[in-house]
Amino acid sequence: MQSAKTTQRKFVSVDPSKCTGCGICEYSCTLEKGEAVWNPLRSRIRVVRMTPLFNFALSCRACEDAKCVKACPEKALSQSESTGLLLIDDKKCKGCDWCVQACEHGGITIHTDTGKAISCDLCQGEPKCVEFCPEEALEMVESDEAADKRFSNALENLPAQTEKLTTIVKNKDWKPLLADAEKRSEKVTEKLEALNKKAMAKKQK
Numbered sequence: 001m002q003s004a005k006t007t008q009r010k011f012v013s014v015d016p017s018k019c020t021g022c023g024i025c026e027y028s029c030t031l032e033k034g035e036a037v038w039n040p041l042r043s044r045i046r047v048v049r050m051t052p053l054f055n056f057a058l059s060c061r062a063c064e065d066a067k068c069v070k071a072c073p074e075k076a077l078s079q080s081e082s083t084g085l086l087l088i089d090d091k092k093c094k095g096c097d098w099c100v101q102a103c104e105h106g107g108i109t110i111h112t113d114t115g116k117a118i119s120c121d122l123c124q125g126e127p128k129c130v131e132f133c134p135e136e137a138l139e140m141v142e143s144d145e146a147a148d149k150r151f152s153n154a155l156e157n158l159p160a161q162t163e164k165l166t167t168i169v170k171n172k173d174w175k176p177l178l179a180d181a182e183k184r185s186e187k188v189t190e191k192l193e194a195l196n197k198k199a200m201a202k203k204q205k
Contacts, residue, residue, distance in 0.1 A: 008082050008083050009062050009064070009083060009084045009142055009143075010062070010083065010122065010140045010141065010142055011059065011060060011061045011062045011120070011122070011140070011141065011147070012045065012057075012059045012120060012122070012127055012129060012130060012138055012139070012140060012141075013138070013139060013140070013141040013146065013147035013150060014056045014057045014058075014137055014138055014150070014151075015137045015138075015139075015150045015154060016054055016055060016056040016137075016150070016151060016154035016155075017150075017153070017154040017157060017161075018135045018136065018137035019047075019055040019056050019057060019135065019137040020055060020134075020135055020137075020184060021047055021048075021049040021055035022047075022134065022135075022188055023040060023047050024129075024132055024133060024134060024188065024191050024192065024195070025043075025045050025047065025057055025129035025132070025133055025138060026038075026040040026043035026045060026046065026047055026129075027040075027043075027132075027192075027195060028128040028129055028131070028132040028195055029043040029044050029045050029120075029128060029129055030042050030043050031128070031195060031198065031199055031202075032123055032128045039112065041109075041112045042111055042112055042113070042118075044059060044060070044109075044118055044119055044120040044121070045057050045058065045059040045120060045129045046058050046059070046106060046109065048106075052165070053158060053161045053162060053165060054154065054155075054158055056151070056154075057129070057137075057138065058105060058106035058107060059107050059119075059120040059129070060085070060086055060105070060107035060108060060119040060120040061105045061107055061144065061147070062079070062083060062084030062085050062086070063084065063105070064084065066079060066084075066086070066103075067102040067103065067104065068086070068099035068100075068102045068103045068107075068108050069086070069099075070102070071098045071099055071101070071102035072093075072096075072098060072099050073096065073098060074092045074093060074094055074096070075092060076088060076089045076090075076091075076092035076093040076094075076117070077089075077093075077099060077117065083122075085119075085120070085121055085122060086108065086119045086121075088116065088117050088118070088119065090114070090116050093116045093117050095110050095114075095115035095116055095117065097110060099117050100117070107119055107120065122140075127140070132191045132194065132195060133191075134184070134187035134188045134190065134191045135184070135187065
């Protein structure tokens, strides 16, 4: 049985104001988990692309008294007493999807090949999605309040950001947009090159 409150709870949180929806977090996750082919549907972190100015990623929050655990009819899910991270028993999991439906944070999904539930395990404390995010939009936090605050701040700033972008487009002032796009592309390229080197190193082992 898990304790009511974990002692070392941490989970990956996103700042939507920084997230560009590039998907490198999904790529790094599937690579770290040994997937033969990069497929965002097999990632433990999932990117939601809403608008050019508002994108975000979802992963397990290691909830206290997690609803997904309670919803599982096969009792295939439990939680670490120290971290709150989900522990999934593949032998018991039937892929019924009840845990997915119960989760309020989009933090659990069903693997497209195995049909088993999968969720973030923080990569033994060093999540690769955080390491390789080119915009530093992801970080480890310890509470729902910390995660929700970043989300709320991004939502509050969205109207102003939208107005700014609208003005730039109306004035056809492309230079700042292109300069910003170039900087982002450089960051993405740098992270992709690092990930590809990592993938090649794995293949050579």
